[in-house]
Amino acid sequence: MNSLDTTSNARMIAGRATASEHTAKIAVPVLVAGATGLVGSTIVRLLEERNFPVKQLIPAASERSAGSTVLFRGKAIPVTTLEQALKTEPGIALFSAGGAVSKTWIPLFVEKGWQVVDNSSYWRMDEHVPLVVPEINGHLLQPSHQSQPSHQSHPSQQLHPSHQSQPSQQSQPSHQSQPSCPLQPSHQSQPSCQLQPSHQSQPSCPLQPSHQSQPSCPLQPSHRLVANPNCSTIQMVMALAPLHNAFGLQRVVATTYQSVSGSGRKGEKQLNRERAQARQTQLQAKHTQQIQPLHKHAPAPQPQYEYQSENAQTDTAAQTSRQPSSYHANLSSEQISFHLQCRQPSSYHADPASPYHCPIDLNVIPQIGDFLEDGYSEEEHKMIDETKKIFNDSSIGVSATTVRVPVFGAHCVSLNVQLARPFTLEEVHRLLSSFPGLVLTDAPEGPTQLYGPGLRPGLVPGEEPAMKYATPLTAKGTDAIYVSRVRRDPSIENGLELWTVADNIRKGAALNAVQIAEHLLTLKGSK
Numbered sequence: 001m002n003s004l005d006t007t008s009n010a011r012m013i014a015g016r017a018t019a020s021e022h023t024a025k026i027a028v029p030v031l032v033a034g035a036t037g038l039v040g041s042t043i044v045r046l047l048e049e050r051n052f053p054v055k056q057l058i059p060a061a062s063e064r065s066a067g068s069t070v071l072f073r074g075k076a077i078p079v080t081t082l083e084q085a086l087k088t089e090p091g092i093a094l095f096s097a098g099g100a101v102s103k104t105w106i107p108l109f110v111e112k113g114w115q116v117v118d119n120s121s122y123w124r125m126d127e128h129v130p131l132v133v134p135e136i137n138g139h140l141l142q143p144s145h146q147s148q149p150s151h152q153s154h155p156s157q158q159l160h161p162s163h164q165s166q167p168s169q170q171s172q173p174s175h176q177s178q179p180s181c182p183l184q185p186s187h188q189s190q191p192s193c194q195l196q197p198s199h200q201s202q203p204s205c206p207l208q209p210s211h212q213s214q215p216s217c218p219l220q221p222s223h224r225l226v227a228n229p230n231c232s233t234i235q236m237v238m239a240l241a242p243l244h245n246a247f248g249l250q251r252v253v254a255t256t257y258q259s260v261s262g263s264g265r266k267g268e269k270q271l272n273r274e275r276a277q278a279r280q281t282q283l284q285a286k287h288t289q290q291i292q293p294l295h296k297h298a299p300a301p302q303p304q305y306e307y308q309s310e311n312a313q314t315d316t317a318a319q320t321s322r323q324p325s326s327y328h329a330n331l332s333s334e335q336i337s338f339h340l341q342c343r344q345p346s347s348y349h350a351d352p353a354s355p356y357h358c359p360i361d362l363n364v365i366p367q368i369g370d371f372l373e374d375g376y377s378e379e380e381h382k383m384i385d386e387t388k389k390i391f392n393d394s395s396i397g398v399s400a401t402t403v404r405v406p407v408f409g410a411h412c413v414s415l416n417v418q419l420a421r422p423f424t425l426e427e428v429h430r431l432l433s434s435f436p437g438l439v440l441t442d443a444p445e446g447p448t449q450l451y452g453p454g455l456r457p458g459l460v461p462g463e464e465p466a467m468k469y470a471t472p473l474t475a476k477g478t479d480a481i482y483v484s485r486v487r488r489d490p491s492i493e494n495g496l497e498l499w500t501v502a503d504n505i506r507k508g509a510a511l512n513a514v515q516i517a518e519h520l521l522t523l524k525g526s527k
């Protein structure tokens with residue numbers, strides 16, 4: 001396969017629209033809320049890459065980003081605030097600025113006539129907000145599905161939006177009196193839940209635009225708000241969808257290995273900071289060695305914490321962890337307490353800038369989000385509840401353990417699946433390899449679709465070795481969900497094991513949101 005074929009394949013993977021397809025669509029104003037963040041900046045890049053018909057790009061962020069610009073189609077566009085953006089002509093708004101911002105601002109944008117795609121978890125389990133992965137349930141965006149609550153979904157009480165933290169002061173709109181929504185049946189009919197005060201006091205209706213003087217919006221009034229699922233959920237349901245369609249899903253047990261980019265810019269910064277700290281420690285140790293010969297009779301100290309390669313680190317750390325006293329020999333007192341606290345996550349407060357409960361470098365943390373009453377974490381509940389909502393089937397058994405690992409880009413999800421009906425591995429291979437957006441890397445005949453160009457440093461597109469399995473380095477920067485290690489689980493009836501890898505920032509967030517926006521625009525074009 002030549003590089004041209006590879007490129008067109010990579011485009012096909014994510015259903016990328018061509019320029020000619022978009023010319024039929026009306027260009028609309030596009031707001032990117034959180035444009036300076038990992039997801040938002042990737043949305044801006046994708047809008048350009050996919051030739052989305054943008055009439056005007058409005059990048060918005062917090063007041064911290066005042067004065068900064070975002071590069072789009074060769075132009076530096078100033079970053080604005082949501083307050084300013086609300087005053088502009090309505091179009092499509094892609095929100096990636098956290099749940100608190102979505103809670104406060106999305107109702108106001110909907111009220112003004114914007115169609116909103118939300119990447120935060122705040123609205124996902126609202127029964128009147130469709131939760132969409134276009135390849136699976138894109139039909140929910142059709143006008144016939146307008147505001148139809150799912151009959152099957154069971155939003156978890158503990159996951160309710162009211163658990164989100166309150167927006168910071170600067171994210172509050174200046175006008176205090178919220179517009180009231182005359183069409184609020186959805187919120188009035190919320191199941192009663194002691195943990196849902198926010199719905200009782202919802203200022204406006206996120207779904208139905210007010211009948212009062214709507215500003216002209218070039219888009220359809222249906223689905224003013226669409227939610228984007230959690231990144232690990234998207235990756236998991238994409239691999240499960242063709243199997244669910246063919247054989248029915250009975251039970252899924254998911255274990256994740258999630259990159260630090262899942263925590264946004266502060267996650268990446270934290271891993272970089274800890275690695276820099278480790279490098280500093282190594283330099284100090286080397287320096288100590290160099291001056292050692294001056295003391296001829298003293299034994300030369302051995303550095304206990306080498307930072308040469310991932311393997312060297314791991315081996316050294318593994319060895320030294322058996323000798324804790326010598327492990328700290330070359331660390332500063334600050335670093336010693338840092339590592340000691342690592343053994344007691346609850347007491348780790350050494351780095352207030354860290355989004356994690358203990359050090360992430362050289363570590364694996366089995367906690368993403370707060371723990372809830374049932375012992376599952378928030379991230380685990382997202383995977384459980386959102387999967388049922390997306391498949392519109394609350395009978396599917398889902399369990400998850402979500403884990404943060406010191407990897408910069410792309411999440412891995414290991415899946416143990418029990419299907420409702422018998423299958424052959426050939427059928428599974430065929431289904432996985434023909435589902436849009438999936439790349440099956442260990443099909444007997446070789447990878448089903450090759451990867452996009454320049455994805456793995458040092459490898460020439462078209463000359464890549466056939467891979468039996470994908471890793472985060474395979475997936476980072478690409479649009480596909482990679483599936484491999486497909487094998488039967490003989491310990492249960494109709495059991496199957498899968499390994500999935502995907503870039504959580506692209507298909508797990510930004511790409512899925514842009515695909516939803518493309519669907520919304522297509523509906524407008526076909527009207």
Ligand SMILES: NC(=O)c1ccc[n+]([C@@H]2O[C@H](COP(=O)([O-])OP(=O)(O)OC[C@H]3O[C@@H](n4cnc5c(N)ncnc54)[C@H](OP(=O)(O)O)[C@@H]3O)[C@@H](O)[C@H]2O)c1
Nearest residue numbers: 034036037038039061062065097098120171262264265509
């Ligand atoms: N990272 C992922 O893998 C992933 C996947 C799925 C969904 N999401 C969701 O996407 C959202 C963003 O995640 P991220 O990873 O991109 O985080 P991030 O890198 O930390 O970026 C956060 C963005 O939100 C902006 N922001 C913060 N407070 C704001 C406010 N008061 N008003 C306006 N903008 C504000 C920030 O602006 P400043 O730069 O000015 O602070 C920044 O642009 C979150 O809701 C997250 O849950 C993330």
